[in-house]
Amino acid sequence: MITQYEGNGFRMDFVNGYTISVLWSQRSVRIATDNEMGYPSATTVEVGIFPTADGTSSMIRPDCNFEPEETSYPIPYVNTELLAKLIAWTQGLRSVTQ
Numbered sequence: 001m002i003t004q005y006e007g008n009g010f011r012m013d014f015v016n017g018y019t020i021s022v023l024w025s026q027r028s029v030r031i032a033t034d035n036e037m038g039y040p041s042a043t044t045v046e047v048g049i050f051p052t053a054d055g056t057s058s059m060i061r062p063d064c065n066f067e068p069e070e071t072s073y074p075i076p077y078v079n080t081e082l083l084a085k086l087i088a089w090t091q092g093l094r095s096v097t098q
Contacts, residue, residue: 009045012087013052017096020087021048021074047086048074051096062089 001013009023024042050059060068061075066089078086 012090014091014093015095016091016093017051018090018093019050019052020090021050022046022078022083023048023074044077044079045083046074046076047078047083049086049090062086068093 002010003013004010005023008025009021011019011021013019022045024045048059049061050057059071059074061071063069075086
């Protein structure tokens with residue numbers, strides 16, 4: 001399922017029990033600008049990845065070997081290429097629902 005946040009991001013909930021949340025700031029000139037169509041756009045976003053199925057509130061992120069490690073903070077300054085990798089990584093994580 002994909003859920004849009006109030007104008008500044010979205011989240012994707014996967015069947016494996018993980019969610020990736022993508023946010024950007026519309027107030028920061030360094031991060032967001034209006035594109036040709038007048039819609040806010042961003043060069044980088046903040047990403048949080050967390051298991052939604054196990055009831056915990058802790059986030060995870062990939063370590064240098066792309067293995068999950070627990071973290072207390074979202075991943076800042078994520079560009080388009082890394083965001084695509086993080087979405088695929090989150091979708092491919094071992095299920096927490098089984």
